[in-house]
Amino acid sequence: MGSSLLDSCRFGLLAVVLIATACAEGTESPPVADGGTGTGGSSGSTGGVTSTGGTTSTGGTTSTGGTTSTGGTTSTGGTTSTGGDDTGSGGDMGSGGDDMGSGGTPQPMVDCDVDNPCPGGDTCCNDVCIDTSADTANCGACGTTCAGGEECCNGACTDTTSDADHCFGCGMACAGGESCCDSTCINPASNAQNCGGCGMACAGGEACCDSTCRDVQSDVNRCGSCNNSCAGGELCCTGFCADPTVNGNHCGGCGMSCGGSEDCCSSSCRDVVSGVSDCGGCGISCAGGEVCNQGSCCPPLDGGACQGCGLIDDNCGGKVDCGLCADGATCDAHEDCVSGNCNNNVCISCVDGLQNGGEWRVDCGGGGCPGCPAGAECRENAHCANGCNCGLAGLSCLLGGTGSCR
Numbered sequence: 001m002g003s004s005l006l007d008s009c010r011f012g013l014l015a016v017v018l019i020a021t022a023c024a025e026g027t028e029s030p031p032v033a034d035g036g037t038g039t040g041g042s043s044g045s046t047g048g049v050t051s052t053g054g055t056t057s058t059g060g061t062t063s064t065g066g067t068t069s070t071g072g073t074t075s076t077g078g079t080t081s082t083g084g085d086d087t088g089s090g091g092d093m094g095s096g097g098d099d100m101g102s103g104g105t106p107q108p109m110v111d112c113d114v115d116n117p118c119p120g121g122d123t124c125c126n127d128v129c130i131d132t133s134a135d136t137a138n139c140g141a142c143g144t145t146c147a148g149g150e151e152c153c154n155g156a157c158t159d160t161t162s163d164a165d166h167c168f169g170c171g172m173a174c175a176g177g178e179s180c181c182d183s184t185c186i187n188p189a190s191n192a193q194n195c196g197g198c199g200m201a202c203a204g205g206e207a208c209c210d211s212t213c214r215d216v217q218s219d220v221n222r223c224g225s226c227n228n229s230c231a232g233g234e235l236c237c238t239g240f241c242a243d244p245t246v247n248g249n250h251c252g253g254c255g256m257s258c259g260g261s262e263d264c265c266s267s268s269c270r271d272v273v274s275g276v277s278d279c280g281g282c283g284i285s286c287a288g289g290e291v292c293n294q295g296s297c298c299p300p301l302d303g304g305a306c307q308g309c310g311l312i313d314d315n316c317g318g319k320v321d322c323g324l325c326a327d328g329a330t331c332d333a334h335e336d337c338v339s340g341n342c343n344n345n346v347c348i349s350c351v352d353g354l355q356n357g358g359e360w361r362v363d364c365g366g367g368g369c370p371g372c373p374a375g376a377e378c379r380e381n382a383h384c385a386n387g388c389n390c391g392l393a394g395l396s397c398l399l400g401g402t403g404s405c406r
Helices: 002-025
Strands: 123-125 128-130 151-153 156-158 179-181 184-186 206-209 212-215 235-237 240-242 262-265 268-271 291-293 296-298 311-313 319-321
Touching: none
Parallel strands: none
Antiparallel strands: 123 128, 151 156, 179 184, 206 212, 235 240, 262 268, 291 296, 311 319
């Protein structure tokens, strides 16, 4: 009796395990001998208990769409009672209707999954539809994140400060041959701040010519600008082409200037005002014995030397300085005389202590000399520095005021 009861318990426990497994998988349980089956919903669980070696009684109640409980006691080789105090609850083994999965747990709503693909070419990333062609957090593929400052352009992380196809923004392409420097399209062949590449700046006085910095202040092939070439033999001086053989500002070389009376002749500065080899211009030579005066060739002076003193006619329409004339010498102007006083074509001195050269009194009162001082004898106002008072005895020059003589 004891062995039969133990075997019945074992078979009963096996049946319960099989029933629980069938409920978890949402399938029907295998058929049982002489047992009752309870249906628990559309995917119902199997109720009832199978006993071995005796009479099988079905206990418990089957509920639809909910919980199946199995009650009663099964005995082996004896009498089976139905109902009674041994009826227990079978737990949550039923199916919860058409909207519930196995086990009865509700599923969360999502934007997309395997069965619900994204529309319009978007990609499902973490149950969310993403445009991976423009999303910096999912650029080209889910989870691909662009670096700081980059944009997602056509599914690729792009630095829009330097990408010529996306300069300053996606799709903003530079023209052919241009580069993107600091979000700006530039021509590296001519841009002095980015010559040959971004950030490659030319120095002061240089220009960007064919992607290379050139000194346009001195380069004869690019003088003043990239496309200006000097002629053969010319120099490039401060951005201008110059012929050093004739240019007075760059005679023989840049910056070599000739003087005011000079011209640049065959790369040398020449005196064209008085030089007999270049009189009036380069290569103009005076004849033998001639002189060059103010750029003109003239015959020599009589006798070949100065005759007399002062400025003498040089036979060229000018004067030759033959030195200052002493007092008493013939003169034409004050500048001919040592004394600086030419009176009636005679040089006189007003400080020699002599009455000469038209002076009224010694060194005063005439002949180009100053008027005589107060108290000096006079006959007219011109004799005195301050006029002559003819109304007084002695006819003397006044200390001040206006003389009365005429």
